[in-house]
Amino acid sequence: MDQTIREQTIRTASGLVAAGLLPPGRESEAAAVATRYAIAVTPIVAGMIDAADPADPIARQYIPDGAELTTAAWEIDDPTADAPFTPIKGVVHRYPDRALLKPLLACPVYCRFCFRREVVGPGGGLLSDAELEAALDWFAATPAVTEAILTGGDPLMLSPRRLARIMQRLSAIPHIQVIRLHSRVPVSDPDRVTEAQVAALETEKALFLCVHANHAREFSAPAAAALRRLNRSGVVLLGQSVLLRGVNDTSEALEALFRAMLRHRVKPYYLHQLDAAPGTARFAVPPEEGLRLVANLRGRVTGLAWPTYVVESPGGGGKRLVTAQVQAA
Numbered sequence: 001m002d003q004t005i006r007e008q009t010i011r012t013a014s015g016l017v018a019a020g021l022l023p024p025g026r027e028s029e030a031a032a033v034a035t036r037y038a039i040a041v042t043p044i045v046a047g048m049i050d051a052a053d054p055a056d057p058i059a060r061q062y063i064p065d066g067a068e069l070t071t072a073a074w075e076i077d078d079p080t081a082d083a084p085f086t087p088i089k090g091v092v093h094r095y096p097d098r099a100l101l102k103p104l105l106a107c108p109v110y111c112r113f114c115f116r117r118e119v120v121g122p123g124g125g126l127l128s129d130a131e132l133e134a135a136l137d138w139f140a141a142t143p144a145v146t147e148a149i150l151t152g153g154d155p156l157m158l159s160p161r162r163l164a165r166i167m168q169r170l171s172a173i174p175h176i177q178v179i180r181l182h183s184r185v186p187v188s189d190p191d192r193v194t195e196a197q198v199a200a201l202e203t204e205k206a207l208f209l210c211v212h213a214n215h216a217r218e219f220s221a222p223a224a225a226a227l228r229r230l231n232r233s234g235v236v237l238l239g240q241s242v243l244l245r246g247v248n249d250t251s252e253a254l255e256a257l258f259r260a261m262l263r264h265r266v267k268p269y270y271l272h273q274l275d276a277a278p279g280t281a282r283f284a285v286p287p288e289e290g291l292r293l294v295a296n297l298r299g300r301v302t303g304l305a306w307p308t309y310v311v312e313s314p315g316g317g318g319k320r321l322v323t324a325q326v327q328a329a
């Protein structure tokens with residue numbers, strides 16, 4: 001294995017092979033996937049992977065698989081239906097009181113199960129200054145929207161200067177009461193959570209950061225330090241996870257994940273049923289199985305560790321609880 005290649009983000013199939021994260025016999029398969037879906041494995045994520053374990057739950061989230069090029073009959077390009085709810089570039093307004101702001105579509109890592117996989121990528125989606133100002137003007141002109149949710153892509157990939165600009169403009173809008181960010185950076189690229197980045201988040205509004213993590217091992221020492229920096233600055237930390245076959249599809253794995261979140265001051269918020277994005281079927285866990293797994297947590301772990309188990313309604317209908325009705329649907 002070439003150790004130096006692990007000192008920077010790996011973005012190619014050949015890089016994964018050189019780093020010892022992919023058997024040479026699977027390079028062409030991964031290269032074919034990379035022509036359609038971006039690859040990115042940060043040094044910290046590479047260090048979490050046990051390459052000797054073919055079922056490693058961290059590798060499964062990030063190492064491309066030829067199965068991604070097969071789209072199941074029920075899978076669709078835009079499973080959360082962002083497009084029909086986009087009043088202006090970079091904004092998704094699905095619910096009356098809140099709206100998404102997507103200032104960029106780049107991420108620190110590219111998850112093989114991503115629901116926005118058809119649009120995210122390293123070169124994509126950065127709003128121009130004019131587009132960003134127009135999107136922020138939309139928030140200012142829409143008083144029914146009291147919560148702005150920064151997502152993407154990953155908003156903590158923005159420069160501190162650009163992030164601060166967004167925070168300042170949203171903070172100056174009287175009807176915005178809550179600002180929320182969704183990010184995988186604290187666990188997958190925690191060195192990006194610099195003092196400058198934390199300072200850029202400064203606001204008098206209620207600020208929540210939803211950390212996307214799916215396995216207890218993602219809470220490395222650098223991740224713990226990044227989360228501590230955020231917590232110290234007054235950011236309320238919430239956890240969001242996706243129920244994934246081969247990653248966290250046992251009660252033990254979920255318990256360890258949610259306990260790890262709590263230890264790092266992250267309140268488990270949402271456990272998502274997998275969205276039906278193209279080429280992700282190998283990650284699917286049926287809702288009836290998910291309900292059993294979540295039910296097993298009751299009585300075993302503190303209620304603080306229970307997230308709400310939700311599924312996205314098809315066609316942009318929004319989230320609903322996973323219940324026996326969903327199971328029967």
Ligand code: SF4
Pocket residue numbers: 106107108109110111113114115116117120152153154184212
């Ligand atoms: S970090 Fe989020 S948006 Fe980016 S690839 Fe992963 S799931 Fe998709």
